[in-house]
Amino acid sequence: MVSRLFPLTLQDVAVRRQGKRIIGPIDMVLDPSGPTMVIGPNGSGKTTLLRVMHGIERISAGSATWAAPDSSKHAFVFQSPIVMRRSVVENLAYPLRLVKTPAAQIKETVDYWLDRIGLTPVQNSPATRLSGGERQKLAIARALVRKPDVLFLDEPCANLDGRATHEIETLLQEIAEAGTHLVMATHDMGQARRLAHDLVFMLDGKIHETGPAATKFSTPETQALAAFLRGDIVT
Amino acid sequence: MVDIWEGLSAAFWLIVQFDTELWEISLRSLRVTLTALVIASVIAIPLGTYLAVQRFRYRRFTISLINALMGLPPVVVGLVVYILLSRSGPFGVLNLLFTPTAMIIAQVIIITPVIASIAHQSMRELWAEYHDLLISLNTSKWQRITTLVRDGRRNLLTAALAGFGRAIGEVGAIMIVGGNIDHVTRVLTTAIALETGKGDFALALGLGFVLIGLAIVVNLAIHTLSRTEREGQW
Numbered sequence: 001m002v003s004r005l006f007p008l009t010l011q012d013v014a015v016r017r018q019g020k021r022i023i024g025p026i027d028m029v030l031d032p033s034g035p036t037m038v039i040g041p042n043g044s045g046k047t048t049l050l051r052v053m054h055g056i057e058r059i060s061a062g063s064a065t066w067a068a069p070d071s072s073k074h075a076f077v078f079q080s081p082i083v084m085r086r087s088v089v090e091n092l093a094y095p096l097r098l099v100k101t102p103a104a105q106i107k108e109t110v111d112y113w114l115d116r117i118g119l120t121p122v123q124n125s126p127a128t129r130l131s132g133g134e135r136q137k138l139a140i141a142r143a144l145v146r147k148p149d150v151l152f153l154d155e156p157c158a159n160l161d162g163r164a165t166h167e168i169e170t171l172l173q174e175i176a177e178a179g180t181h182l183v184m185a186t187h188d189m190g191q192a193r194r195l196a197h198d199l200v201f202m203l204d205g206k207i208h209e210t211g212p213a214a215t216k217f218s219t220p221e222t223q224a225l226a227a228f229l230r231g232d233i234v235t
Numbered sequence: 236m237v238d239i240w241e242g243l244s245a246a247f248w249l250i251v252q253f254d255t256e257l258w259e260i261s262l263r264s265l266r267v268t269l270t271a272l273v274i275a276s277v278i279a280i281p282l283g284t285y286l287a288v289q290r291f292r293y294r295r296f297t298i299s300l301i302n303a304l305m306g307l308p309p310v311v312v313g314l315v316v317y318i319l320l321s322r323s324g325p326f327g328v329l330n331l332l333f334t335p336t337a338m339i340i341a342q343v344i345i346i347t348p349v350i351a352s353i354a355h356q357s358m359r360e361l362w363a364e365y366h367d368l369l370i371s372l373n374t375s376k377w378q379r380i381t382t383l384v385r386d387g388r389r390n391l392l393t394a395a396l397a398g399f400g401r402a403i404g405e406v407g408a409i410m411i412v413g414g415n416i417d418h419v420t421r422v423l424t425t426a427i428a429l430e431t432g433k434g435d436f437a438l439a440l441g442l443g444f445v446l447i448g449l450a451i452v453v454n455l456a457i458h459t460l461s462r463t464e465r466e467g468q469w
Contacts, residue, residue, distance in 0.1 A: 054371060056367065056371050075371065082365065082367060082368040084368070084382075084386055085361075085386040086386065095372055098374060098378055
């Protein structure tokens, strides 16, 4: 399923903070047909790129333009899951309440996601009591309750153990198969290989290489990507 | 030490004998303070939250000013309110001087900066926690403020209780604008000041203990009703 939001065009985008260049200049057109993984070493600008795409990072120069701009159709999951000081069920209901969804529909949607992420038994507990993996699943489900076309994820499995990572990857694969486009930053190459359809390799605040994941993993064009995929330290 | 025991004894007998004047004064103290608290909270909590989420040109100055006003001398507040409400003042026509309403006005002025400042501090921390989420959900300014107030209500309760503590023990301003008139504007603190002036230390102390007891009871009641100590519950 192709979202009407795409393509997303970044033209000469740069982000600077206190005079320091964080990313840019970046020119790219994002029109994915499957999950897009943004990879690169720490500090390469993956998070900032995702934030620019989602529209929550102020751009210092250039422009980021969706074909059909609709900010309600994309959602973001942060590296450290932000759980509200509310019960699990209230966390899930929150985005729907913001857009004045009828109560019956909220209940139906929340019940579906509680069941889907396995948190029904703790639905009335404070979300802050959940484990790291449960928090991240809650954050992903909360991002999905409004049925976005695009889901941005910033290293959602960082700091999680293997089992939690597997659960989240399974959930993400199901979401992607159901038609939600995933744009995800990760520095876990195994995860990138498992999930990626397209690959964006960032280095030093710039897009170094981009293309279909299968091709990029087997025959990287640049020395830097080849080294990064080998696990070498790339700066 | 003897005076303190006499004070405790006086407080005990005042309560046990169900002294009507004591109850009248205590209830007036509560009515004036709680009314001032509600009005001040309605002003200060949204103000503190707004200052946490909104960036504007004189924001730092506004925050500094509110923090500075926390130390507002009650006697000066009383004097200013007295001048404003006196017959020759701009609001003299309202005939509010030496009424409980004047005392409420003075208390609102004193405790609003206290509540706003503490509310701002706690809302600023919560805003830092929620910032990315609320921005990414494309929330309006109003939705951000209501979300922070709802989820930070425990901290806001602490801010309100700090205001209550300041108001219930206040004497300087309400003495000036209330006049300590028997059966009209006399409250616990002004009664204590009066009895101290008359040299009846035991009764003054007794009233003092009643005042402390009242403050503790109100704090406990608010904590119990709002279940602040229920472990793990928001």
